[in-house]
Amino acid sequence: MKNQKKTKRRFKFTRDDLDLTLISLPTVIWFLLFAYLPMFGIIIAFKNYKLSGGHGFLYSLLHSEWVGWSNFTYFFKSNAFAMLLRNTIVYNIIFIILGAAVAVGFALMLSNLRSKLLSKTYQTMMFFPYFMSWVVVSYIVYAILTPDKGYLNALITHLGGEKVMWYQSPQYWPFFLTFMKIWKGMGYGMVIYLAAITGIDPSLYEAAVMDGATKWQQAKYITMPSIKTVLVMMLILDTGKIFYSDFGLFYQVTGGIPQSLYTTVSTFDTYIYKAIQSSAPIGKTAAASFFQSVCCCVTILIANFVVSKIDEDSAII
Amino acid sequence: MKSKKTKQINQIKKSTDVCFNIIFLLLSLICILPVVFVFSISISSENSIQKYGYQIIPTEMSSAAYQFLWNEKGTILHALFISVLVTALGIVISVLLTTTMGYVLSRPNYALKEVYTWLVFIPMIFNGGMLAGYVVNANILHLRDTIWALILPLAVSSFNVVICKTFFKTTIPDSIVESAKMDGASQLRIFFQIILPISKPILATIGLFAAFGYWNDWFQASLYISDKNLQSLQSLLNNIQSNIEYLANNPYGGLSMQQYKASMPTESVRMAIAIVIIVPIACVYPFFQKYFISGLTIGSVKG
Numbered sequence: 001m002k003n004q005k006k007t008k009r010r011f012k013f014t015r016d017d018l019d020l021t022l023i024s025l026p027t028v029i030w031f032l033l034f035a036y037l038p039m040f041g042i043i044i045a046f047k048n049y050k051l052s053g054g055h056g057f058l059y060s061l062l063h064s065e066w067v068g069w070s071n072f073t074y075f076f077k078s079n080a081f082a083m084l085l086r087n088t089i090v091y092n093i094i095f096i097i098l099g100a101a102v103a104v105g106f107a108l109m110l111s112n113l114r115s116k117l118l119s120k121t122y123q124t125m126m127f128f129p130y131f132m133s134w135v136v137v138s139y140i141v142y143a144i145l146t147p148d149k150g151y152l153n154a155l156i157t158h159l160g161g162e163k164v165m166w167y168q169s170p171q172y173w174p175f176f177l178t179f180m181k182i183w184k185g186m187g188y189g190m191v192i193y194l195a196a197i198t199g200i201d202p203s204l205y206e207a208a209v210m211d212g213a214t215k216w217q218q219a220k221y222i223t224m225p226s227i228k229t230v231l232v233m234m235l236i237l238d239t240g241k242i243f244y245s246d247f248g249l250f251y252q253v254t255g256g257i258p259q260s261l262y263t264t265v266s267t268f269d270t271y272i273y274k275a276i277q278s279s280a281p282i283g284k285t286a287a288a289s290f291f292q293s294v295c296c297c298v299t300i301l302i303a304n305f306v307v308s309k310i311d312e313d314s315a316i317i
Numbered sequence: 318m319k320s321k322k323t324k325q326i327n328q329i330k331k332s333t334d335v336c337f338n339i340i341f342l343l344l345s346l347i348c349i350l351p352v353v354f355v356f357s358i359s360i361s362s363e364n365s366i367q368k369y370g371y372q373i374i375p376t377e378m379s380s381a382a383y384q385f386l387w388n389e390k391g392t393i394l395h396a397l398f399i400s401v402l403v404t405a406l407g408i409v410i411s412v413l414l415t416t417t418m419g420y421v422l423s424r425p426n427y428a429l430k431e432v433y434t435w436l437v438f439i440p441m442i443f444n445g446g447m448l449a450g451y452v453v454n455a456n457i458l459h460l461r462d463t464i465w466a467l468i469l470p471l472a473v474s475s476f477n478v479v480i481c482k483t484f485f486k487t488t489i490p491d492s493i494v495e496s497a498k499m500d501g502a503s504q505l506r507i508f509f510q511i512i513l514p515i516s517k518p519i520l521a522t523i524g525l526f527a528a529f530g531y532w533n534d535w536f537q538a539s540l541y542i543s544d545k546n547l548q549s550l551q552s553l554l555n556n557i558q559s560n561i562e563y564l565a566n567n568p569y570g571g572l573s574m575q576q577y578k579a580s581m582p583t584e585s586v587r588m589a590i591a592i593v594i595i596v597p598i599a600c601v602y603p604f605f606q607k608y609f610i611s612g613l614t615i616g617s618v619k620g
Contacts (some may be wrong), residue, residue, distance in 0.1 A: 013428050014428070015503075016504060017427060019504030020421045020429075020504050023417045023420070023504060023508060024417050024421040026413075026414055027414045027418040027473060027478075028433075030414055030469070030473050031437070031440065034469065034473070035439075038452075038453045039443070039444070039445045039449070041449025041452055044448070044452065057452070057456035109337050110341065112333075113334065114329070118338065121345075126341075126348050127602070127606060128599070129348050135535045135554050135555045136594055139355060139587060139588060140351040140355055140591075143588065144351070144354070149366060150370070150371060154371070183348070187348070188613075192613055195610065195614045205327055206327075209327045215327075218327075248536070252555075272447050272448055273447065286448045288448075289449060290445075290448075292446060293443065293444055296443075297443040300441075
């Protein structure tokens, strides 16, 4: 009886299905407009877009000449390309490794604190930067780094040093950016690993104590192996996003990327954003943007493949 | 009893505990103090800033920055209004769009389930890129200089839809839906009258993600908004240089424009605006933290 009902459902679009379709219709429309329509924007990268007078964007686009891969070769041959690729990837590698080390380390320490109340308080305070926008953070950074009034230079001159023009000294920025990224993301990462640690069966620790295991040994042989899956998952998912950069970090924290820092702090995202804001030909910008999307897609698929090899259930496909 | 005892034995040494506490105290300070710095600047007088630079304890305190914001309350309150409006509308739209899709995906017998799963999944691994999104929003959907440019592009994320789907699938027994159907309730009624009321945790989580996303957004505004009337607090702060001039365009108290501009506490004003943005978040997030965390942990479980 039940089976019959099921087979019937499979072939018939029931009243129920109609209802469900109606409920989800707005979201489907959203997906089509905001997620799928931009995918067709890819054709801009293969066109030399020229505005035809008196016509709209779409008409102009469709009537612009096809230029094949020339927008791409232009981007690959430009001076910016190697620099952007290097910055985006190297910064991300540093952020991923350091971010995970900091989050796991502090989560381990926090889970061992004697007072649960203090542990909760620290957690709340360290989560705070995560909830601030990069614009607000950029003002904090400005308050600290601005050369003639900032806190850092005040401290340096107080200790008898020379003032440093921070915003004109690219050599310091990899450290500043890494620091800010870790500072803002520390609480978030910690919370994820802390959740994994609190989920570990307490009887494992009890048994270990019976056997006379020290705290170090417990961390090494119980805690770390238990959170390994989460750790590997997070690392791989982050690696999947290696061609994306945290736009706000690079753009806002540096104060809109001054010329003196350009080669040190530019990434694909800031490059594309600056191109959108300027009057650069949109075909060339589209090529850069599309290149980034494709790389992201490939890295995500590879990352997912690796995840599925390690842990079938954690893969997104 | 036994477990309690082992727990006591299994604590870290007192000295280690003190060390850890000191480390975390320092870390907490590093996370909180910068905001105090910004606040100190906002209550410093312009004079002392010019003389001594930024100070943690200002030599000369002044409420000039906040007074200035108060004098310009028309503009500030308007920006606050836009921020609140965008956040409020954004929460409603985002929660509705996300939960409906999550619910539909969680129905085991839905006819289009396969298609929908792909519809939601593909954007997770591929998107048109920043430029294509910009072109579509600006030139095809004509969202430029409308409030929708601030709301719609951020309304749904596939990740949140999956979180919702997982939640509905694991916490709502099929029998509830089935028995309601037996009683002749339509899916629309089931969703709004039965499912939503018992799904408060997920509504809170999605609503919270949305709230922080919208309140903190400046990126959409920087791309699509040039109309001063649609500036949120974040974009006001983002464009502060031009905005301090703009704020000063309504001279106050019988001063000429030049005098007024010269008397403006520019340094402290921008820090004061930052404080105006931070305070609501700082007041709210400790209470909602647990919903945020539950969302993050649901998200790491596949449905």
